[in-house]
Amino acid sequence: MTDTNQTKARILAVDDTEINLIALKGLLKNSDIIIDAVTSGDEALNLITKVRYDCMLIDHKMPNMSGIEFLHNMNDNINNKNKGVPAIVLSANDAADAKDMYLREGFTDFINKPVDGVKLEELLLKYIPSYKLKSLEVKKIDYDMALTNCGDEDMLKEIMENFLISIDARYEALKQYYEEEDIKNYVILVHSIKSSARLIGAMDISNRAAYLEEMGNKGEKETIKNLTPDFLNDLLELKVRISSILGEDKDSDNAKKKIDVESLKEAFRSLHELVEAFDFDGVDSIMDMLEKYAIPSEYEDIYNSLIPLVAAVDIDGINKLLDSVKDKLN
Structure with missing residues (x-):
């Protein structure tokens, strides 16, 4: 038997x-x-x-x-x-x-x-x-793979902290795109989740995001409808897993080296170009780099406003923000 x-x-x-x-x-x-x-x-x-x-x-x-x-x-x-x-x-x-x-x-x-x-x-x-x-x-993170992807523990910690901050915004945005059947923005966002989840070793989430991206590109709305609710729930589960791995409070800005203003302006201008080219892997790379530095006080509002917009892959919001401060960045 x-x-x-x-x-x-x-x-x-x-x-x-x-x-x-x-x-x-x-x-x-x-x-x-x-x-x-x-x-x-x-x-x-x-x-x-x-x-x-x-x-x-x-x-x-x-x-x-x-x-x-x-x-x-x-x-x-x-x-x-x-x-x-x-x-x-x-x-x-x-x-x-x-x-x-x-x-x-x-x-x-x-x-x-x-x-x-x-x-x-x-x-x-x-x-x-x-x-x-x-x-x-589903919730396991391959720490060894994440370490290999990021190069060292300090960089991995920073990237995980950035991912942790962004999860709620990504969840809400993906849920909205899913409910509104906005396939174009849905695909852009799951592509971003696929790349960043792979970077931190969350392979189950990354692989499922890749499949959802493929289904979106093929217009398979029924498959997306069936798979997205569980995917959203497991995306939130990553918060617990990442918090456990980090195990301590984020480093304070006082402990970080302050980025010089010209380099920061160049980073913001590059972000603008990458968003217009739909290159969100490049956008994520710049945001990960900026996370390493303390931001000069006169630019903190711009940077802090960018974090949730980038997390949600809100193209219109990012462009509108960077257009509004174009003179300040020149």
Whole structure:
């Protein structure tokens, strides 16, 4: 008999507090993962003789049988079907050597309580075969690829920060173009998303944007109608992923070198030319470059106004803004 769930991940969650199990299920509610949740080590010991899991999440401090005791009892059980299965301990122990202690006891990895959803997903992606976690792969960022694309960590951080700032504006603009069936501007925007998402290693989003661009160029409105809502939702999910990777506040402008006025004017003039040529890869490159510098105060209003316009690929808005300050840029 074929197991209809063989392509889905199945995990065992053990915690004596029911509310913690509910919270854990909530963190993974948008995934396809099957979660067997129990409140005691005895219940868990019964299950591990019947089911082979892809991963186990085990609370440390439980009455009657601690997580460590459960792990040892499981490994000693001759009917255990989970030999070699990753076992991740959940613990509020924040001591510097806590993780090393748990690894010595036989756990595969460690995650702090209360459990952070992003870190939990990262661990599951690490230990469970990717073909069983397609719903989590959607939000994964290939950091090594992003680093290669950007050249170094400082540049990657700046580009990710820029992408993070732009997500809301891109979301709103794409949603508007989609609802109004404005295919021309829709294609321009998904092309921009495709390029910038690839740059930061968000390959699922980049590949799907490329497909939507292709469908738009072919006039496949029905395909765009079917695929865009999920794409928009996953675009917003990137905010959580990028924020987690950055892990700290943006560098302040005071820490940045101030760009000289002539170079800034030249950058703005180049932006104008690139927008008129519909070269938004070039536009993104200039905006990424400007992000590295502190902007002189007399030009901050122009720069700050450009950020959401560029993010939304608002051609008319960018041209109107740069035309209005043409004398100042000469």
